[in-house]
Amino acid sequence: MGNSKFKEYFAPTVVLLVICLVASALLTGTYIMTKPIIAQREADAASGALAVVLPGGSDFAVMEDVTLVENVLEVQKAGNGEGFVVTASVGGYGGQVQSMVGINAAGEITGLQVMNHAETAGLGTKAFEEAYLGQFWGATSTDGANVIGGATYSSKAIIGAIDATILQFEVCNGASYDAPVQLTPEEQFAADCLEVLPGADAFTKLEGVTLAENALEVHKANNGVGMVVVTNGIGYNAGTPIKAVVGIDNNGAITGIKVTEHGETPGIGTRPIADEPTYIEQFIGATKITRGSSGDATKIDTISGATMTSVGVYDCAKAGIKQFEAMGGVI
Template sequence: MKSKNSTFETIVRPILVLTVICIVVSGMLAVTNMITKPVIDRNAQRKADAGRIALLPQADAFQQVEYSDSVISEVWVAENGAGYVITGSAKGYGGDLPVMVGIGADGVITAIQVMDNSETPGVGKKTMEPEFTDQFRGRDGSDGVAAVSGATVSSTAVFTVVDAAMAAYDTVKGA
C-alpha cells in the first residue's frame, strides 16, 4: 500500500511542476510576442509597400481603401495621389491566379505583376513574364493585349483581373 507522501511525489508533484513550467513559458511567449509584433507588422507593411511601389514608382506610401468585389481583394491608394495598386485573382488553369495592377492617377496602367501561382510551367507561367505583362503598360484595360499562346485560360484570368481592377479604380477614384 502506497503512502500519501509517495502518491504526492509520483503523481501530484510532477503535474504541479509541469503546470508551473507551462504557465511561465506561456507568459514569456506572450511578452515576447507583445514586444516583437509591432516590429514584425511594420516590416511586413514595408515589404508590401515596396511591392506596391514597384508597380507605382511615383508613390510614397499607401493606405487601404474599402472595396468589395468577387475578383478584387485589395485596393490601395498612394498617399501622395500618384494612383492606386489593386490586387485581385481569377480562376486560371491551375487554380486562382493573383494579379497586382498599378494604375496612375490618370487612369492608365503603370504596370502589372502576376503573383506566384499554380499555372503550368512553360505555358500558363508565361503570364508572369515581361513579354506578356509589359503589354499592359500605358493602357486603360486589357483591350489590345495579346494572350499567351497555348495559355488562353491563364491569359483570360489576367484579363479578368485587370478589367476588374480598372472598374474598381473607376469606383474608388473619387472617394
C-alpha cells in the same frame, strides 16, 4: 507467455503511436515557429511590390470604406496622389492567380506583379513575363489584348486582374457599382433552363417519365414551348461526367445546350464546352444528329485535340433528342 504476446501484437502499435504523436508535435511546433516568419516575408514582398507596380507612389494606405468590385481583394491608395494599387485574384489554369496591379491617377495601368499562383512553369507563367505584360502598360482598357497560345487561362487571369483594376479605379473615383447577384443552386438551374429554351417562363419537373439513355431529368415549360432535359455524357475525365441541360422544342429540335458540370482540362477539354461556341452552335435546330455522314441527320464535327470531350457533349445532345422520341414526340 502473456508478456510475449503483448510484445508481439501490441508493442509495435504503441511504438508507432508514440512516433506519430512526436512527429505531429514537431510539425505543429515548426508551423507555429515559422508562421510569423512566412507572414512577414509575404508582407515584405507585398510592400516591395507597391513601388514596383506604381512607380512614384508613396505613403500607401488600405482603403477601408471603398466598395470592392468582383475579383478584388484590397485597394491601397498612394498618399501622394499618384494612384492606386489593387490586389486581385482571378482563376487561371491551376487555380487562383493573385496579382498586384498599379494604376495611376489618369487611369493608366503602370505595372503588375503576380504574388501567388499555381500555373505551369514555362507555359502558363509566360503570361507573367514582361514580353506579355508590356502590352498593358499605359492602357486604360484591355480591348484587343492578346492571349498566349497554350496559356489561354493564365493570360485570361492577367486580363481579368487588369479589368478588375480599371473598374475598381472608377469606383474609387465615384462610379456606382452593382455587385453580381449570387444565385442559389435552384435559381441557377432555373436560369440555365431559360437560357437553353428561349421563350419559356417557368418549369415543372416531370415525375415517372421513362428516361432515355443518358437522360437524368425532364423539366416541362409551363407555357408549353418545350422541355429541358438534364443529361450526362462521358468526356476525357471519365471520373467526372459532363452534365448538361438540353432545350428541346415541340418539334423535337434542339434549342440550346449548356454544360453545367464537368471535369475536363481547362483550355483543352473546355474548347467544345465553352471556349469555342461554334461547336455547340452546330446542334441548334437539329432533330437528328450524327458524327458520321448518314441520311438527313445533322453532321456534328468534333474538335481536334478535344475529341473525347466533344463526344461527351454530343452524347448529352443525343440524350435530349432521344428523350423527345421516348415520349412519343409529345411534351
